[in-house]
Amino acid sequence: MYISETQDFISSPYLTHINNVVKNSEMLLANYTDERNRSSVTEPWTYSCEKNKCIRKLHSDLSSEVRVTFLSCAMTCGDNVNIWPLPKSAQMKKTIQNIHLSNIQYKIETPFPNVADLMHKAVALFVSDIKQVMKANGADFGSKSINEENVTVNILMKILEFNETILTMQSDECYHLFIKQQDTSLNISITSKTFFGARHALETLQQLIWYDDAIHSLRILNSVNINDCPKFNYRGLMLDTSRHYFSVGSIKRIITGMAHVKLNRFHWHIVDSQSFPFVSEFYPELSKYGAYSSKEVYTHSDISEIVEFAEVRGIQVITEIDAPAHAGNGWQFGSEKGLGELSLCINQQPWNRYCGEPPCGQLNPKNNNTYMVLEKLYSEIVNLTKTTDIFHLGGDEVNFDCWRQFFKGADLKKLWCDFMIEAYDRLVTANNDESIKYATIWNSEFEKVKCLPAENFTIQVWLAKNPELKRFIDSKYNLIISHVDAWYFDCGFGTWRSTSGEGVCPPFKAWYTVYNYQPWNELYLTSEQMKQILGGEACMWTETVDEYSVDIKIWPRASALAERLWSDIKKFSIPVETVQRFSIFHTRFLDLGLKSDVIWPEYCEQNLNECII
DSSP states (O other), rough: OEEEOOOOOOTTTHHHTTTHHHHHHHHHHHHTTTTTOOOOOSSSSSEETTTTTEEEEEEOOOOOOOOOOOOHTTTTSSSSOOOOOOOEEEEEEEEEEEEOOOGGEEEESSSOOOHHHHHHHHHHHHHHHHHHHHHHHOOOSSOOOOTTTEEEEEEEOOOEEEOOOOOOOOOOEEEEEEEEEEETTTEEEEEEHHHHHHHHHHHHHTEEEETTTTTTEEEEEEEEEEEEESSSSSEEEEEEEEOOOOOHHHHHHHHHHHHHTTTTEEEEOOOSSSSBBBSSOOOOOHHHHHHSTTTBBHHHHHHHHHHHHHHTTTTTEEEEEEEEOOOOOTTTTTTGSSOSSSSSSSOSSHHHHHHHSSSOOEETOOOHHHHHHHHHHHHHHHHHHHSEEEEEOOOOOOHHHHTTTTTTTTHHHHHHHHHHHHHHHHHHHHHTTOOOOOEEOOOOOHHHHHTTTTEEEEEEEESSSTTTTHHHTTTTTTEOOOOOOHHTTTTOOOOTTTTSSOOOSOSSSOOOHHHOOOGGGGGTTTHHHHTTTEEEEEEETTTTOTTTTTHHHHHHTTHHHHHHHHHHHSSSSHHHHHHHHHHHHHOOOOOOOOOOOOOOOOOHHHHHHHHHO
């Protein structure tokens, strides 16, 4: 049994050893943080809890009563559990303990050294987040407030059953968080079967701690009992890095936000017909011919860095090499290397006849070398991401007019099916001859997809609706829901094409549209059929998005998606309590140094009782 010595947050030798993890996170956010630090000038407003609502009032400097901040009021007023996403079960007394960072200690109990190592790193990130929240609220780290009581905070983390540190579709993410005050000791117990549950518990605990700038002290709710599990195992966010290149730092920033809302799958649409930024060690010509520039590429070390960054945050990286369509620039090198034409219709005009958007390109299904190249790419990706149970093969939007030029009289639907099955077989070979349980493709019409064996292929549904969606279920396919009319985050910002009317997929999907979407409720599924819904994913295609504009187009909508997939509260409309929790978490999200679009006027953040009807 590995049991760490009791470590305090400030002077732990282990935290010093992994201080680069914290610095990396802090630097990542520091370069992207606005001036949210609170002024030292006395604030004019105080809050009182009246009829389970926090009411804003003017506070006189001459008043003998201590000013009450909005968050201290909100955390103790009424029955609302101000945690996002909402836990499965939570009981708490609205009583507060003032604490100091230097009085917090932790211990890890697990029989698995690899789990302990990762858990130490997760604790380091937890410390960094608390410091960031303090900084955002004007904390003075050099002094100790008279309001900070001499209370020792003991955090015990028990992970006793599984030694996995790589997330899979079978990973248990449940946890139990228990907080109890005993005289001058505040005891916090975190119990989980896996690292992932314990990491989620730290995210929840972080939301139970806040900095009160009226009394200059950290505060925590001191009587809490939470049992929590996600509804869906797959809670994803897709980023397209082909149409615009995103730096490693910007990808890390997105992953950081995902961790705070317990999203757990980063679907990396890394290449497309526009560009091929992945530097393959087997076929470097792909990025040589396909990248926008020699600087706009992802090397093996870049991908390993992102995977390691995501791992400590409980996130699986799923990398997509789309095929056979969406494969143009980068694939031109075949003939000169003696491999024949690997891709057809590359940059062919008029593009609107041979592909959905320029430039065109579609892999050659009759060239065996095409599959050889794919197999090598698959092996590189599997080894880099350590993801062996799920892989995204693409498979969407094949343009038969392209292939028809070269394969006259052929059954083009069968040609597509044969391609996808061969691609799957090559993927299995690349995965050391181990089958991939969730080989995922984008949905096409059912009549085309039904040729693929349901035991091997998972369908990511972006377009199909009832009754076609039910036909996928009845045919035993596992599904990941990404419907364009709810969870496509690129929609609603107009179009980059002058000939496309109002836009490719209007209208804009507000956070409450994202939150309210529950397509599984419309299918009347049995409990067994419901298991075929693996979860959902928001998609951020980037025709009109780059790393400087992406944050406000993802957040706070991805936060809304996170609660839908974690809690899946069955409501016909969004209740008042949910809007309040969302607003409070949104402010917390900004305090953590991240960027987000606004959800309503700032007045409403301070006067929730007036703005919620």
